């Protein structure tokens with residue numbers, strides 16, 4: 001097909017020779033990015049078959065494009081440099097090489113106004129050599145593990161049924177107590193039967209035992225900050241520095257120099273999790289690139305993929321030096337195709353959009369629609385904010401306040417998070433959990449899932465004065481994630497003289513709010529064993545001594561672990577906690593009147609959402625003394641009290657007054 005196109009193009013070039021100096025110098029002046037000719041076919045840059053390999057780079061402003069072929073993924077010189085042929089209709093430069101190029105590497109170099117932009121693997125490399133500087137030509141089918149064609153993620157009836165577990169490959173497995181062989185690797189999540197020194201499950205067995213439904217892996221596309229050729233240096237990074245969006249990161253593979261290995265091992269990880277019924281969510285960072293001037297975007301179509309301020313300088317909504325322009329046609333297309341590629345090639349079940357507030361609403365809705373068409377179980381959520389104000393109309397950005405304009409897409413609730421533990425920007429400031437009054441409405445806001453509810457005073461909710469979610473499943477319910485203190489550290493920082501017993505009590509109380517919320521619950525890996533990060537708030541480059549999860553804590557904090565496990569099981573067993581529908585929440589969730597501060601209580605009534613329990617009363621006491629609560633008269637079975645959970649009952653209490661022990665949650669039902 002490309003052959004034919006190129007022949008036609010060559011013929012047209014001959015005809016046009018009288019008007020143009022030469023075919024490769026056809027130059028159109030564009031007065032705006034919108035005038036750039038666009039690709040209608042997929043933005044695929046390389047298609048391999050054993051007979052021939054076709055290349056196509058979208059570079060509408062180029063005067064000349066060269067394809068360079070290499071024997072190696074790094075070092076040396078190209079063994080061949082091939083001029084590519086321009087197609088002015090769609091802005092691409094194409095060439096087909098009639099040889100079997102498997103095992104070779106390639107880069108493009110784009111010349112604009114007599115300046116070569118520099119080598120780039122393109123914007124859409126799908127396999128790369130070490131450190132992602134050259135794209136690789138491999139047989140993708142050969143990277144599939146056995147049984148891959150039958151691999152499938154979990155079915156999701158409602159996003160309210162999802163339990164998210166945010167994990168970094170290295171944190172999860174690097175410590176000696178993990179008992180995992182492939183430490184810091186994708187393969188860590190494929191090992192069954194791993195145990196901590198006291199023979200308690202770690203790794204994938206731990207995830208299964210805990211009961212999470214989806215693992216949300218921190219950025220695992222190819223990022224720039226770890227030198228993949230020097231893994232012995234044991235450098236750490238979260239990975240929010242994108243380089244190649246459509247290739248797995250090499251440092252988590254057992255051999256970054258072999259392009260097929262990272263792809264195969266990533267797929268093995270997905271398959272192993274799927275085999276346990278656990279979905280995989282990818283953290284995607286399309287909002288900025290690590291490099292700007294030397295990024296693959298900039299070396300291919302300078303300016304086009306980024307937003308700029310009125311003075312021509314780069315906008316910086318990411319706080320990392322640039323912000324991408326999702327609103328531009330080819331960037332939007334790129335993001336949609338990238339998401340679909342991860343779904344189709346790697347069987348990814350969900351996406352967490354970093355700084356989603358930089359992207360525009362139209363793009364996010366288009367992504368959601370395209371992704372749902374591939375897999376109706378897909379779940380998309382993101383950070384509904386930006387680091388700085390993006391250069392784009394605020395009412396068109398995928399910000400938290402606009403969540404209701406993005407049906408089915410969820411955003412993190414900092415209202416609930418900070419209402420419980422205190423604000424992001426001040427680690428020392430406490431909130432509900434530490435007995436600080438005034439956060440009750442923020443906690444209530446999180447309980448209902450950020451929807452409109454007649455019993456919430458929105459004027460008293462932090463950060464927002466309206467219900468931004470149309471449905472409760474649009475809210476991610478959480479108390480900590482990677483880029484903050486973990487709960488233990490936060491409690492130590494905000495509650496002077498706190499004892500280990502109080503830490504455990506308040507940790508359980510906070511997570512009980514999260515897991516009984518009508519939003520979608522989310523925990524940061526290791527919270528369930530009361531991990532800490534030695535007080536570090538931003539641990540993005542901290543060493544293993546800070547970030548690694550010490551799995552001996554699972555033994556030391558077995559009581560807390562059991563609580564987390566029982567809490568997740570309670571949510572899964574009782575549909576009243578996950579109604580997934582705003583109308584139903586308004587009808588069946590009723591807040592109960594309370595006396596004084598730091599006490600929030602509500603009732604899930606009348607077998608809400610088909611629950612087997614008629615009325616469920618949930619109460620949260622942030623005080624350091626016991627609290628009394630008025631409830632309808634009658635007999636209740638206690639299922640959660642004073643830091644213990646047992647679905648089959650911890651005893652009986654009678655209304656109209658029940659006691660909630662200090663710093664704990666109470667759940668009773670009749």
Ligand code: CA
Nearest residue numbers: 222223224250
């Ligand atoms: Ca990398």
